[in-house]
Amino acid sequence: MEAVVFDGAQMTVTYHQNFPMPKIVNDDDVMVKVAYSGVCGTDVHVIQGEFPALKTRPLPLGHEFCGVVAEVGEKSIFKKGQKVAVDPNWYDIAPCNLCDSCRKGSYHYCLVAGINSTVGLFRDGGWAQYCVVPQSQVYLLPEEITLEQAGLCEPYSCVAHGFDRASPLKVGEKILVVGAGIIGNLWVTTLHLHGHREVTVSEMNKSRLETVNKLKTGYRLVTPDILEKEKAEYDVIIDCTGVGKVMEINFNYMKPGGKYVVFGCCPPTHQASLNPFDIYNKELTVIGVKINPFSFPNAIGWIKAMGDRYVNYESLGVKTYELSEYQQALDDLKKGSISKAVFKIQ
Structure with missing residues (x-):
């Protein structure tokens, strides 16, 4: 074969x-x-x-x-x-x-x-x-x-596990999705399906932002330099890049009480320097997401609900x-x- x-x-x-x-x-x-x-x-x-x-x-x-x-x-x-x-x-x-x-x-x-x-x-x-x-x-x-x-199904099952780990994600919260590869795009469709509209997507590759635009979610699409200029804060950041340095930079954009979801799989050699005082002072939560335990049925249900629209x-x-x-x-x-x-x- x-x-x-x-x-x-x-x-x-x-x-x-x-x-x-x-x-x-x-x-x-x-x-x-x-x-x-x-x-x-x-x-x-x-x-x-x-x-x-x-x-x-x-x-x-x-x-x-x-x-x-x-x-x-x-x-x-x-x-x-x-x-x-x-x-x-x-x-x-x-x-x-x-x-x-x-x-x-x-x-x-x-x-x-x-x-x-x-x-x-x-x-x-x-x-x-x-x-x-x-x-x-x-x-x-x-x-x-x-x-x-x-x-x-399999990548959606991983997103489903990440969604469960990060929940509750309240509609109306400001959410930043970092990275618009396929995982970022699956998070975009998932968030939109669940009613989230205050979502920004950051991606350095402009052709990938054009792909996100095809999903017609109305989400704000920006490059990382825009985030750096704005220095806006977010309730939830979902990191789909798998790059340690990206986490180090974007951790500065967390609102007090915010959640940082480490979804992208970093190579073991990657490092990121975080400020422990910020984690303490803002009561921040760092959420790791590993594979897809018992979340395959959710993924199948989501795909059935999403259909060709997503x-x-x-x-x-x-x-x-x-x-x-x-x-x-x-x-x-x-x-x-x-x-x-x-x-x-x-």
């Missing part, structure tokens, strides 16, 4: 036309014929050696994907031909179920589970024509959701590629000419 394969030992990514097909091994396995598989910023970090992934053998990356059930194990509740999305994070089998995190229902903190056993990072992922996962990670899609829209590839700046075009997809992402690359797999 076709696949885009990461070799962690060599730190290389290559396209294969004859990568071995996966096989049903367990009674509850589901083989998914992949339709859409996203390229996440985390994938770029992995390829650049800035984020952990399996290094003992080559594997297809890709932790954001959906498709159609092709084959199932004997005890699976799924049927061939069903449209499904896959949650890449394994929490009912992989966690140790003994540590405090697991026993409190926070499997994403477990040193075994969560991001440490993710499909597409530590197990074969969706940058391939087929992928086998346990049925516990498979979600049946409503008829109202297209496979194209379902390709964004979840539209052209409006969101998403471009599709064939697996063989993986290098072009990565290059376009790095240039910032698109907000997101998604493999459309035949």
Whole structure:
């Protein structure tokens, strides 16, 4: 089968036309014929050696994907031909179920589970024509959701977790979204769906601001130099950049009692200097957001409610590629000419 394969030992990514097909091994396995598989910023970090992934053998990356059930194990509740999305994070089998995190229902903190056993990072992922996962990670899609829209289920599930972590977000509060890549755009659609209108989006790449404008939310769109000149304060800042220096700068724009949501995934080497007195004096809250624990159903519900009004590839700046075009997809992402690359797999 076709696949885009990461070799962690060599730190290389290559396209294969004859990568071995996966096989049903367990009674509850589901083989998914992949339709859409996203390229996440985390994938770029992995390829650049800035984020952990399996290094003992080559594997297809890709932790954001959906498709159609092709084959199932004997005890699976799924049927061939069903449209499904896959949650890449394994929490009912992989966690140790003994540590405090697991026993409190926070499997994403477990040193075994969560991001440490993710499909597409530590197990074969969706940058391939087929992928086998346990049925516990498979979600049946409503008829109202297209496979194209379902390709964004995983990133929306992460936003859903971030939304829960930051809540309550009161309508009328001044909110700043920093970064207008795909995650910033998904936050824009989420905030608008939930009735927020006092929202500013900051992005240094003006072509990305033009993409946000296509979403027709009426939000104020600015470049970082405007924020610096205004020195306005915000109730909530949602940082989608994954850049430590950006946090250091934008932390100065917090209102007393404000919340700073660290959503973008910074490489471990990034640092930011914050003033502890400001945190004390303004009673500021810093909120970290890690993956998507139990938030996949929310994401599916949101996408169903949003429909084409919000979840539209052209409006969101998403471009599709064939697996063989993986290098072009990565290059376009790095240039910032698109907000997101998604493999459309035949």
